[in-house]
Amino acid sequence: MSTVIVLGGCGAVGRVTAKTLANHDAFDRVIIADIDLPRAQGLAAEMGPKVSALRVDAGDVAAVAAAVRGAKVVVNCTGPFYRFARPCLQGAIDAGVDYVDVNDDVDATLDLLSMDAAVKAAGISALIGMGNSPGVTNVLGRFIADQFLDETDAVDIYHAHGGEAFEGEGVVAHRLHGMGMDIPMFLDGALKYVRFFGEDGIALRTRTDFHLIGKDIPVYPYPHPEQITMPQHMKVQRVTNRGTVLPDAYFHLTTEVARLGLTSQEPLTVAGQTVVPREFAIAWLLKQRDEILKSQDYGAQRGCTKVVVSGKRHGLPRSYVFSMASMSAALGEGTGIPAALGAILMAQGKVKGPGVLPPEAACDPMDFLEVAAPVLATMKTGGSFDGFLIEKIDEHGNVEKVDLPI
Secondary structure, three states, X not given: OOEEEEEOOOOOOHHHHHHHHHOOOOOOEEEEEEOOHHHHHHHHHHHOOOEEEEEOOOOOHHHHHHHHOOOOEEEEOOOOHHHHHHHHHHHHHHHOOEEEEOOOOHHHHHHXXXXXXXXXXXXXXXXXXXXXXXXXXXXXXXXXXXXXXXXEEEEEEEEEEEOOOOOOHHHHHHHHHHHOOEEEEEEOOEEEEEEOOOHHHHHOOEEEEEOOOEEEEXXXXXXXXXXXXXXXXXXXXXXXXXXXXEOHHHHHHHHHHHHOOOOOOOOEEEOOEEEOHHHHHHHHHHHHHHHHHHHOOOOOOEEEEEEEXXXXXXXXXXXXXXXXXXXXXXXXXXXXXXXXXXXXXXXXXXXXXXXXXXXXXXXXXXHHHHHHHHHHHHHHHHOOOOOEEEEEEOOOOOEEEEOOOO
C-alpha cells in the first residue's frame, strides 16, 4: 500500500494538499498529520475512507521519523519553516522517506541545502520549496527560459493573494519574520541583500498589474528563495521577488507592526501578565484582518502569481509574462496543489535525486505540466481555477497570447 503523509495537514495549505492527494490515484492512503488531532480527524472524515489522521509534533525529530517511517512520501506543510523545516527533514532522513515541502523561508532554505550530504547518504530525494512562490515560479520560469528564449536576462516574480477563509498563525509569523531579515535579490549578476525598511528595499517597491485581480497594485521585496536558487541553475543576470497580501490595508497594518518592532519574542510583564510581543501582534493582526475583510466586503478569496522572464530570441528582445490567477482561490490552493503535484511526481519517480533540490533543478517542467493538467482541469470545471496565461511581448511592445501545452 502506497502512503503519503501530510505534516501540518490541518493548515490552510496542508488541508488543500491532503484533499488533492486524496482525489488522485498516486497513493492508496493519505494521512493528515498534525498536532491538533481532533481537527485532523474531522478533516479526514470529510475527505473520505482513504484519509486518516495522526497526531505529530513537527518539532520533534523522533516523532516525525516514527510517523513517516514506511510511507512513500512525506509532504511538509508545517510553518513557520525557519522553525520546523530542519526537524521535519531530519525525521524523513532518519526514516528513509522521500520528502517534499513548501518552504518559502530563505534562511530555512539555506539550512536545508546544507543537509544535502545527509539526504544523499540516506538515499532519498528532498524537493524543497514546491509551492506557489517558490515552486510554480521556479518551474515555469525555467520552462519559459528553456522553451521560448535563446538568452535569459531576468526573472521577475510578483504575487498577490488575500481573502482566505482561514489564515494560520504560522503564515503571519513568516510574514513578520521576512520583514525583519536581510532579503536576497540577484541584481546585475550578483547576490545582494536589502532590508524591507531600508533605502535599498524601499527602492525595489513598485506597482504592477495582476491578471483578473487588479491593476496598479503595490508590491514589496519578499525574502523568498528563488533569488538564491534560480541563478545557481539558470544563466541569468537578475532574479527579483516582490509581493503583497490583499487587501492593501491589511498588509500595510502588518508592515506597521513590524516597523514598530512589535515582533520580539522576549516576554514582557504587562499589568501583572506575561506577554510575548510577537504572539500578541499575530493574534491582533488576525483579528484586524477579519474586521478589515468584513468592513470592505472583500468577497471571495483570490490570488495571482506573475513571472516575467526577459531576454532575447533570434537576437531580438523578448519578454514572456506568465500568470496563474483565480478569483475564488488563493494561498491554500495556490500553494497546496503544487505541493501535492510534487508528491505525485516523487511517487512516479520523476523527481531527481538523491539530495536536496529546488523545483527548477528537481523537476522537468514538462513532467510538471503533464501531471498538473488533469488536476487543474478538474479545478476549472469546479469553478475554483481560472487558468494559466502566457503573453509574449516583442521588441515593439506588441502583446500576443501564447498557448501553454496543458
